[in-house]
Amino acid sequence: MLYNKALEQLEDLLSDPYYMGKIPYKKGNSIRIGEYIIRKNSTGYLVYNCQTNKKITQFWCKPAALAYVKGKIEHRDYPEDVTQLDKKVEKNEIDSMFYKNTINKAPEGPRKESAIVRLEIAESNMYNAKHRLIGLIFDK
Numbered sequence: 001m002l003y004n005k006a007l008e009q010l011e012d013l014l015s016d017p018y019y020m021g022k023i024p025y026k027k028g029n030s031i032r033i034g035e036y037i038i039r040k041n042s043t044g045y046l047v048y049n050c051q052t053n054k055k056i057t058q059f060w061c062k063p064a065a066l067a068y069v070k071g072k073i074e075h076r077d078y079p080e081d082v083t084q085l086d087k088k089v090e091k092n093e094i095d096s097m098f099y100k101n102t103i104n105k106a107p108e109g110p111r112k113e114s115a116i117v118r119l120e121i122a123e124s125n126m127y128n129a130k131h132r133l134i135g136l137i138f139d140k
Contacts, residue, residue, distance in 0.1 A: 022073060024066070031066070033069050033070070035051050036050065036072065043058065044059050044061070044065075045059045045064070047069060057083075060093070061089045061133070063089075063133035063134050064083075066133075066137050067085075070137055081136070082136065085132055088125065088129040089126055092126035092129070093122075096122045099122060100119060103115045103116060103119065
């Protein structure tokens with residue numbers, strides 16, 4: 001009984017083209033959401049519009065690309081927030097790589113200790129920015 005009802009609801013959801021256009025799916029090395037494609041390359045994630053066959057923008061991290069596309073599909077106006085958060089993730093991720101290298105190569109002393117503190121700060125900032133991007137993705 002409950003199984004059949006859930007099956008009917010799922011069938012109704014999948015037959016509605018409005019909702020099917022919002023469901024992301026992976027095809028090859030790209031993620032497709034509605035009329036948009038997100039492709040990973042060596043410099044980050046590229047967002048393309050399938051209708052115009054043109055690249056729209058590029059992001060460093062996947063959550064930023066997904067949040068941007070979701071905002072475009074739902075006609076929300078927060079691309080500046082997504083871009084700023086993506087730049088924050090990019091900066092802090094590169095800083096983290098630098099501080100990890102400094103920690104591995106520096107002798108014991110204040111330089112290594114300051115790199116450890118800065119690494120924690122950069123990782124915390126990166127986590128917070130990614131968390132806000134994920135919040136934009138799952139925001140109703």
